[in-house]
Amino acid sequence: MSVRVRFAPSPTGYVHIGGLRTALYNYLFAKQQNGVYLLRIEDTDRTRLVEGAVENIIEALEWTGIHHQEGPFVGEDGKLDENGDFGPYIQSDRLEIYREYIDQLLESGHAYHCFCTKDRLDKLRNDQKAMGQITKYDGLCRGISLEEARKRAAAGEPHVIRLKLPANREIVFNDLVRGRVSVNTDDMDDQVLMKSDGYPTYHLAVIVDDHLMGITHVIRGEEWVPSTPKHIYTYEAFGWDAPQFVHLPNILNRDKKKLSKRQGDVAVGDFRKKGYLPEALVNYIAMVGWAPEDNQEIMSMEELIEKFSLDRVSKSGGVFDVDKLNWVSAHYIREADIDRLTRLCIPYLKEAGLISEEDCSGRYDWIRLVVKVSRDNLSYLSQIGDEAKIFFGKEVAVENEEAMDLLRMEHVPGLLNVLKEKVECADAIDAEFGKTIFKTLKKETGIKGKNLFMPVRIALTGQMHGPEMVEIIEVLGRETIIERIDYMLENNMA
Ligand code: GLU
Numbered sequence: 001m002s003v004r005v006r007f008a009p010s011p012t013g014y015v016h017i018g019g020l021r022t023a024l025y026n027y028l029f030a031k032q033q034n035g036v037y038l039l040r041i042e043d044t045d046r047t048r049l050v051e052g053a054v055e056n057i058i059e060a061l062e063w064t065g066i067h068h069q070e071g072p073f074v075g076e077d078g079k080l081d082e083n084g085d086f087g088p089y090i091q092s093d094r095l096e097i098y099r100e101y102i103d104q105l106l107e108s109g110h111a112y113h114c115f116c117t118k119d120r121l122d123k124l125r126n127d128q129k130a131m132g133q134i135t136k137y138d139g140l141c142r143g144i145s146l147e148e149a150r151k152r153a154a155a156g157e158p159h160v161i162r163l164k165l166p167a168n169r170e171i172v173f174n175d176l177v178r179g180r181v182s183v184n185t186d187d188m189d190d191q192v193l194m195k196s197d198g199y200p201t202y203h204l205a206v207i208v209d210d211h212l213m214g215i216t217h218v219i220r221g222e223e224w225v226p227s228t229p230k231h232i233y234t235y236e237a238f239g240w241d242a243p244q245f246v247h248l249p250n251i252l253n254r255d256k257k258k259l260s261k262r263q264g265d266v267a268v269g270d271f272r273k274k275g276y277l278p279e280a281l282v283n284y285i286a287m288v289g290w291a292p293e294d295n296q297e298i299m300s301m302e303e304l305i306e307k308f309s310l311d312r313v314s315k316s317g318g319v320f321d322v323d324k325l326n327w328v329s330a331h332y333i334r335e336a337d338i339d340r341l342t343r344l345c346i347p348y349l350k351e352a353g354l355i356s357e358e359d360c361s362g363r364y365d366w367i368r369l370v371v372k373v374s375r376d377n378l379s380y381l382s383q384i385g386d387e388a389k390i391f392f393g394k395e396v397a398v399e400n401e402e403a404m405d406l407l408r409m410e411h412v413p414g415l416l417n418v419l420k421e422k423v424e425c426a427d428a429i430d431a432e433f434g435k436t437i438f439k440t441l442k443k444e445t446g447i448k449g450k451n452l453f454m455p456v457r458i459a460l461t462g463q464m465h466g467p468e469m470v471e472i473i474e475v476l477g478r479e480t481i482i483e484r485i486d487y488m489l490e491n492n493m494a
Contacts, residue, residue, distance in 0.1 A: 003035025004214045007068070008206070010042045011053030011240035014267035016058040017320065018221060018251045018259065021285045023372045025248060026219045027066045028286070028308040035216070039071030040209060041090040041477035044199045054090070060268040064278045065301055067092075086213040091205050098200040101208045102161055102276060104191060106146055110237035111193060114141040115159045119294045131389045136189040137162065159195035163203075163234060170228040176217075177313045178445055182220055183229040191230045203227060207234045210243060219246040221396070233483075249289050252317040259320050275348060275381025279337060280329040289318030326379035332379050341375060342368045352385025354392045366475070391475050394483040396462040403458045412455045413489060415445055419456060420485045429478045434470035 007023040009015065015023075030037035039061070041054050058074050061067075070084025080090075086323045087179050088094055099470035103113035114137070116124075123136070142164060144152075165185045169360045185296045193204035200208075212219060225247050233241040244482055253257045259266055265274070283299055292299070299307065333341065346367065355367060374387040390396075398404050406412075418441060421441065426433050441456075444446050458464060460472055460481060 001216060003030055003033040003216050004038070005030050005035065005217050006038045006039045006040050006210070006213065006215055007066075007217055008042050008059065008220075008317075009057055009208075010045060010048060010202075011050060011057060012048055012411060013050035013056065014174075014269055014485075015054045016059060016261075016269070017056055017266050017285060019249065020064065020066075020268050020281070022248060023061060024286055024304075025308070025310075026284060027289070029070075029217065029219065029310060032308055033306040033440060034052050036069050036086060037060045037066075037088070038213065039089065039345075040213070042073060042205065043090060043092045044202060044205050044437065045079050046199060048097040050394060050428075056269070057478060060272075063272060064268065064282050066282070069243050084237070084464045091200075091209065094205070094209070095199065097212070098194070098204055098208055099180075099391055102200070102204060105193070105234075105237055106161065108237065109146075110164055110234075112142055112146075113144060113153060113159045113188075114162045115149075115152060115157055115384075116140060129266065134187060139190065142190075158196045158197050159274040162190045162192055163230065163237070165190055165230075165233060171229055171232050173232050173242070175225075175228075176244055176310050178222075178225070178247055178315055181228065183227075185233070185368065188229060191234075191439050193234075198466065198475045203230060203234070207231055207238070207240075208445075211235070211238070211240050213326050215243050219248065222249055238261070240355075246313070249314055250317040251288055252319050254319060254321070256317070256319070258317075269383055273382075275346075275378075275383070277330050277332045277342065277381075279326075280332040284325045284328040284331070287318075287324075288320055289314050298365070300327065328380050333375050333381070336375075338372055341381075342371045345381050348382050348384045349388065352389065354385060354389060363440075369475050373475055377467070390461040390463060390466060390472070395487050396460070396484050398458060398462045399464065401463070403464050406454045406464075407458050407488065409451065409455065410447070411447055415441065415447055416459055417453060418445055420482055421482050423478055423485075426478075429468055429473060429476075429481065431474050434473040435471065438469070443491040460484055 005026040007026050009019055013211070024248040027037045029035070039058070041057070043049060043054075055078075056070060057073050058072060070086060071089040072082050082089055102111060104383050106113075114139075124138060125135045141149075141162075149159075154373045165188055167186065169187060170182055171188075172180065174180055187316075192201050194200050228245055228247075232242050240248075253259050253263055261267070265271060268281070272278070279300065280299065281306070286299065286304050287297065290308070290313045293312065294307075296303070296307070300409050344358055346355070349367065350357070355363070359367065369390050370388050371384065374384060377387050378384060388409075398407060419437070420435060422440060423429060438452065442452060445452075453469065454464065457469060457472070460476060466472065476484070
């Protein structure tokens with residue numbers, strides 16, 4: 001049987017980084033097994049719907065390169081469309097299907113109508129809590145015959161439909177990551193399968209859909225482990241074979257707590273906005289809770305597909321380490337095609353007020369050079385403004401007292417004047433000039449080492465550290481270098 005897997009997010013507005021990893025592992029597994037990876041939208045919780053959320057999910061996944069073969073897509077007109085033979089892939093378009101299947105469970109005695117009011121259920125729960133018991137439905141409506149229940153329902157009496165669990169049965173499943181999991185039905189609740197609004201709950205919809213869509217492996221977050229025994233029993237109630245279950249460990253923050261939105265960036269869109277390249281985010285997130293046998297850390301999507309294996313997914317939570325993400329990200333920024341990088345950096349340079357729309361076309365080559373010499377110091381692209389600001393403007397702010405002291409050394413004005421003269425009469429201020437200028441200065445002034453390099457660096461950039469001097473000189477060019485030397489001589493050395 002060929003592998004079919006799915007990513008089944010609820011459209012709550014954004015893709016959490018944990019959801020991205022779930023999608024990725026599903027995708028990697030499917031690709032490696034020559035199977036199918038599909039996207040299904042689980043929107044049966046009508047209270048949590050967010051406008052445009054489905055489009056956002058699709059967009060975010062497309063951006064990361066995790067492409068689904070079946071499911072909803074955003075068409076060229078911006079409208080949702082579907083691909084695949086197992087649709088619809090949005091659960092709210094499948095309500096008729098769930099009704100048919102809930103009837104089947106009612107008929108076979110595996111489900112029943114429950115007319116208990118919210119007040120009664122609240123009281124039951126509170127009483128159970130007060131007595132230290134586990135909180136679960138007490139089965140009051142289990143004895144109502146289907147005929148009577150149907151009459152009451154037809155008369156408009158509000159109700160839900162619950163799964164009828166057998167007493168004292170051990171439900172067992174074998175999780176491919178966690179091993180054998182076993183729960184007694186006495187510790188489980190008669191799960192609500194259909195709500196009073198006529199919508200199925202997740203628990204019914206997920207089973208009907210996974211079955212009808214031919215899903216062979218359910219790969220999802222570990223928060224669903226407690227629900228899986230109910231799902232296993234529901235498969236049995238329908239007379240269907242259950243798929244394989246794989247529960248992925250949580251993604252934790254550095255304090256080993258579940259990563260949540262309160263602590264900052266957790267949405268794929270947040271990382272995109274900050275300027276992480278999609279291939280970096282994917283590469284890093286693949287390694288949170290999994291590592292290849294050879295411990296290679298930088299991996300393209302193709303390599304991930306080749307190396308991925310479910311049996312190397314760890315049982316315990318993976319820690320989300322921003323420093324490690326930044327390290328991976330810096331690697332991809334250094335390796336990226338320079339024109340792609342420039343295109344991606346331009347919005348950040350504009351936002352920092354360093355360039356204008358006209359600059360983008362008029363000075364493109366120069367901007368490209370700025371990006372080229374700045375990229376080695378970037379962990380993510382929104383840092384470009386800070387990194388590249390030394391290349392903009394005539395006036396330079398000296399970063400601190402230490403830098404100022406170095407600039408005020410007695411020999412500095414003489415040194416800067418010789419530099420200015422060389423810059424004025426050079427044929428071109430290019431990489432070649434940058435490479436030889438320090439030798440020339442040393443020969444002509446006798447100044448060497450730190451006394452030579454530091455004042456020049458500070459005079460030209462205001463800072464004691466930064467890109468290579470050769471690069472700085474080339475990017476600044478003749479006019480700006482002269483302007484900056486003049487500015488320094490006039491303003492900072494009194
Ligand atoms: N809709 C569920 C979620 O958003 C999917 C769980 C599953 O994969 O079964 O987490």
